[in-house]
Amino acid sequence: MNVKYDCYFKSMNKYSEELCGDIVKIHNSQDTFIAVLSDGLGSGVKANILATLTSEILVTMLKEGIDMMETIDTVTKTLPICKERGIAYSTFTVVQGMRDGKVKITNFDNPRPIVLIDGWLDSTEPVVKEIGEKKIQIWEYTLKPGDFIVLVSDGVVYAGLGELLDFGWGWENVAEYARKLLRKYSKPKLIVENATGVVLNYYGGKCQDDATIAGIMIKEKSDLVIFTGPPLDPKDDEKVVKKFLALPGKKIVCGGTTANIVSRFLGVEAEIDISTARPDVPPMGKLEGVDLVTEGVLTMTKAVEYLKKSDFDELKLPSDNNAAVELVRMLIDADEVFILMGQKINPFYQNPDLPSNISIRKNIVDELARLLKDHGKNVIVEYY
Template identity: 45%
Template sequence: MSVSIDVAWKSLNKQNEELCGDKVEIIKTQDSDIMILADGMGSGVKANILATLTSKILGTMLYEGADIESCVETIAKTLPICKVRKVAYATFSILQIFHSGEAYLAEFDNPSCVFIRDGKIVKYPYETREIGGKKIHEYRFQVKKNDCFVLMSDGVIYAGAGSILNLQGWTWEAMAEYTLKCTKKTMSASRLAVMLSQACDELYEEKPGDDTTVAVARVIDRRVVNIFTGPPRSKDDDERLMHEFMHTEGKKVVAGGTSANIAARILGREIITKVDSRNPDVPPMATLEGIDLVTEGVLTLGKCLKILKKYVNDEFDAEFFDELDADNGASRLAKLLIEDCTELNLFVGTAVNEAHAESELNFDLSMRQNLVDQLIATAEKMGRTVTAKYY
């Protein structure tokens, strides 16, 4: 069994604070994916520093293969101690899912993880260990496809306390039931994170009384997306590129008019352009048998990148998904990369577009290459494994 992970998180800053006192760190090792949620003591700058240090120390040490005892002891020794409470650092949750399907979860003073499997809330047994005077809950278990895990800071279960829920706060049980209900509407980690964060914001009446973070991990199949953009420098390479592109597993996307014409010629099939007057800002898509998505090149890639960067910069909410669900080339490509991709393969031609070679638009090659470079960097920030081949 080889598993892949879809992860996303959303944070709400405490009211009147510019910085969040919670921090999420995602680390990929050769054999696992690690998600860390740290909650710094207090709020604002101090909490942000404590949470950032905690998550970075944990992430770096775990990446290097350190055990949990060493990690906790290092944090206890490294971070400053609060003069008032005589307590150091931050609380944290660490979820590590190995590609083999084995999983490990360690929690220190954060609310328990919500586990959802086969449409039910599951409670795994845990062992309690004392490390450096701190009680750590440890879980070890096997994951399977479609399992969903939600880590959270304590701001989540305090949501609504003092106003809507009459000092009770949103109990862990109520939050878990709501999560289960949401998973029946969507299994996308990013959409689920937005739903849960939005519910917390509403319970706080949009005035969060604490930093509030949900981090979602889903176990999914490996999903490969292949993008061919730009004609090869030599026409002799057209057939080689198309052969390699078509014989690579995964979904197929062709971005660019010249690229689409090459694909149609080599495949011996007809391109049919879809006329769409609803969104004049995005060039129309086309259909080509054997290809999952055919779009225009530079403009569409540029608009797709804007959407991806919003996602990377944590600027996604319910309205963001309205844009992502729009029926145009940029949104369709962005949706594919956000919600249906674990690995991205790029097949990039390096010829100057003949249509632009003799015009003032001879920036086409450098423009396309710049967009490809940005796409690689952005996809890697999204946690995708990216390879690029140039022709």
């Protein structure tokens, strides 16, 4: 099993405060996932400083492989003392996830994490360890795609306290609401946005405490392979196609000539779906063994434009079913993207006498790779 952790969080400041006393910090590498929700003492600037320091120390040390107990001890000794209350205090919850689905959750004084396994609320009792006077709760799981973790600060649990609700929203009610949302939505953003909307309503539109919800969806890791542009040497066509088909993940071909190379190797005809043609985006094609076939330079240029405008948010994409939108959806969903780029220049787009380093296709691929890397995706580009 090879999983990924899809995380989305939203924080709402206490009414009239410029800074939020809750901080969420994420580290997502090829091997490990770390999420920290830290809630600083009080609210405003002081709380923000405490929470920021706590989350930074936790993530920095844990990603270097330092033991959790040693890391917590460092946090305790590092936090500045509040002059008014005479204590250094920040609660926190840490989620550490491995690619095999093994997850460790460590909690200090935050509301209990909500863990939904097969759509049902987990009630496993934690192992409790003591560091100084701190009681640390620890849960360990082996999770699979479809399981969901929700982290909340106490501003969520106590939403509406003494006003709309005598005792606030309550952890059990938050957990049950998250469970119902999970049956309706598969994206953490939709679940978190919906739940934070409820919190704000319970507060009457003005949060009386910092409130944060973080949702972590366990998903199957998604690989994507893109073949675009014919190789400089036609003798390399077969070699590149074989590699394209052998690499794991969904397959995309961008370019008419490229599609012809693949179809010739497969011995099947490439078809054009003219119904998907748009004034600014050429139509999609169909090719057995390939998940998506598009035109090359124009479609990839439009895809880069969509990625920038949407900031990788699928909900902000046009609802139109065109080739560029489909390409972008697959790119957003992917964790690793392998691009095989042929460097033969199409004279239709530019002067073939221009050097390859200013090839329009190469510039687009380089920009696409940069955007994907900036959004945490692992990208490999090979040139032929």
